[in-house]
Amino acid sequence: MACVHDHSCEEHNCSSDWSLYQHIDIPKVKALNESVGGSVKSVFKAWDQRLDNSEGFLESNEGDPELLVFIPFTSDVKIKSISVVGGAAGTSPSKMRAFINREGIDFSDAQNMQPIQEWELAENLQGVLEYQTRYAKFQSVGNLTLHFPDNFGGETTQIYYIGLKGEATQLRRDVVATIVYEVMPNPSDHKTNADGGGGLSQVE
Numbered sequence: 001m002a003c004v005h006d007h008s009c010e011e012h013n014c015s016s017d018w019s020l021y022q023h024i025d026i027p028k029v030k031a032l033n034e035s036v037g038g039s040v041k042s043v044f045k046a047w048d049q050r051l052d053n054s055e056g057f058l059e060s061n062e063g064d065p066e067l068l069v070f071i072p073f074t075s076d077v078k079i080k081s082i083s084v085v086g087g088a089a090g091t092s093p094s095k096m097r098a099f100i101n102r103e104g105i106d107f108s109d110a111q112n113m114q115p116i117q118e119w120e121l122a123e124n125l126q127g128v129l130e131y132q133t134r135y136a137k138f139q140s141v142g143n144l145t146l147h148f149p150d151n152f153g154g155e156t157t158q159i160y161y162i163g164l165k166g167e168a169t170q171l172r173r174d175v176v177a178t179i180v181y182e183v184m185p186n187p188s189d190h191k192t193n194a195d196g197g198g199g200l201s202q203v204e
Contacts, residue, residue, distance in 0.1 A: 087158025
């Protein structure tokens with residue numbers, strides 16, 4: 001399901017408050033089959049910069065349109081929607097498949113595994129489309145892998161922007177275990193920490 005942005009963003013929670021850009025661990029973002037190593041990092045930017053291509057773009061190797069993008073987060077997130085701005089002349093990805101909390105996926109895995117959700121994409125050159133997730137399935141996401149198996153007939157697949165919207169927890173993933181370990185043995189000794197909004201939320 002795609003959301004077309006011809007409405008007021010303030011009324012539809014499209015503001016930067018819902019952007020997960022600041023929660024992406026960009027140094028650890030990776031892509032398979034990118035023609036320029038590390039170029040995938042350039043596609044993650046603020047929503048209002050989504051059409052700014054000055055920092056480069058992600059492109060597959062010539063004659064092989066398939067791309068696989070691994071996106072880790074600095075905290076668990078809940079993903080509401082995904083936006084992808086592709087290239088012109090048939091180079092935009094035509095399909096997107098998502099896997100969550102699966103590290104080290106290669107093309108063989110992606111082709112054989114059942115994604116948590118998949119979408120048929122439109123050519124979104126102006127960045128006005130967002131694809132809604134099945135929100136209940138995109139809870140407690142520590143990392144997201146996006147598989148783009150094909151495009152609209154171009155020799156390569158080009159991606160200029162990937163935007164994620166949703167909510168993030170207050171805790172970094174690498175400190176959650178430490179906090180639980182410290183708080184649980186002697187709760188009375190850590191009353192201030194426990195009562196101070198440490199960010200451990202109750203699962204609903």
